[in-house]
Amino acid sequence: MMTRVALVHGILRQEERLLIDAFNSLDHVSLNLTHESELADITPETTDIAFVRSVSQTHAAAITQILEARGVNCLNSSAVVDVCGDKIRTASVLARHGIPQPEFRVAFSANEALMAIEEIGYPCVLKPPIGSWGRLLAKVHDRHAAEAIIEHKSILGGPQHHVFFVQAYVSKMGRDIRVFVAGNRAFAAIYRHSEHWITNTARGATVSGLPMNAELEELALRAAQAVGGGLLAIDLLESPNGYLVNEINDRMEFRNSIGPTGIDLALETALFVAQPQSVGTAT
Numbered sequence: 224m225m226t227r228v229a230l231v232h233g234i235l236r237q238e239e240r241l242l243i244d245a246f247n248s249l250d251h252v253s254l255n256l257t258h259e260s261e262l263a264d265i266t267p268e269t270t271d272i273a274f275v276r277s278v279s280q281t282h283a284a285a286i287t288q289i290l291e292a293r294g295v296n297c298l299n300s301s302a303v304v305d306v307c308g309d310k311i312r313t314a315s316v317l318a319r320h321g322i323p324q325p326e327f328r329v330a331f332s333a334n335e336a337l338m339a340i341e342e343i344g345y346p347c348v349l350k351p352p353i354g355s356w357g358r359l360l361a362k363v364h365d366r367h368a369a370e371a372i373i374e375h376k377s378i379l380g381g382p383q384h385h386v387f388f389v390q391a392y393v394s395k396m397g398r399d400i401r402v403f404v405a406g407n408r409a410f411a412a413i414y415r416h417s418e419h420w421i422t423n424t425a426r427g428a429t430v431s432g433l434p435m436n437a438e439l440e441e442l443a444l445r446a447a448q449a450v451g452g453g454l455l456a457i458d459l460l461e462s463p464n465g466y467l468v469n470e471i472n473d474r475m476e477f478r479n480s481i482g483p484t485g486i487d488l489a490l491e492t493a494l495f496v497a498q499p500q501s502v503g504t505a506t
Contacts, residue, residue, distance in 0.1 A: 227253045245493035276474055323464075397417065405495040416431065424479050442459070
């Protein structure tokens with residue numbers, strides 16, 4: 224049975240080009256490559272599933288909502304995109320499901336933010352509620368630094384920077400973990416190494432393969448299911464008390480992980496997108 228996949232994109236990065244090749248290698252897939260500004264032809268009559276790969280969180284959220292309103296299945300769903308795109312919502316969902324994560328506080332004014340930071344203790348991390356690639360993170364070492372960062376965010380930042388997400392700092396020992404999840408399967412894992420406390424590959428971190436273990440797999444799957452499931456990258460930290468879920472990415476980047484894992488992540492992704500159970504349960 225042919226699966227009609229609409230790959231919705233903005234900028235065609237290396238990941239999207241690898242995905243195009245992977246979809247085209249599958250005999251049971253009919254691929255419709257669609258720019259995010261040209262959605263008119265994506266309907267339930269033409270498309271079994273829309274795989275949204277927009278770089279922009281705002282674009283991805285809007286596109287999935289528009290397409291789902293037409294009755295088109297989207298992967299990931301708009302609900303998953305909304306939760307994963309907002310660090311406060313992600314942390315709240317993880318807390319509701321009892322998923323271990325770094326301690327956090329949320330504040331809505333400069334004074335509340337300072338109180339939240341001192342409750343968490345130094346050092347701690349200030350994160351924008353919406354953002355990716357390790358941008359606009361601040362590691363706060365003392366009260367003087369806290370006051371300066373809060374003042375800058377309050378005066379110079381847009382509305383989202385007037386909501387303060389404060390997270391306990393967890394020493395990464397030079398690395399963190401990313402687990403790639405497709406539905407009910409964790410199919411690859413990596414270490415991301417960096418001398419800097421921010422270990423995003425976009426900031427220069429290097430990658431090595433990580434053999435999956437039962438504890439890591441179980442926690443990654445629990446976290447994925449808590450936010451709604453689908454195709455997700457779960458970022459975890461190692462602590463003296465075990466793994467902690469740090470963030471969840473709904474439009475995962477994977478090009479730097481193919482070599483270290485020895486797994487064709489683009490093909491694994493394409494196979495999941497195009498399988499019947501994915502098409503039937505995407506929303």
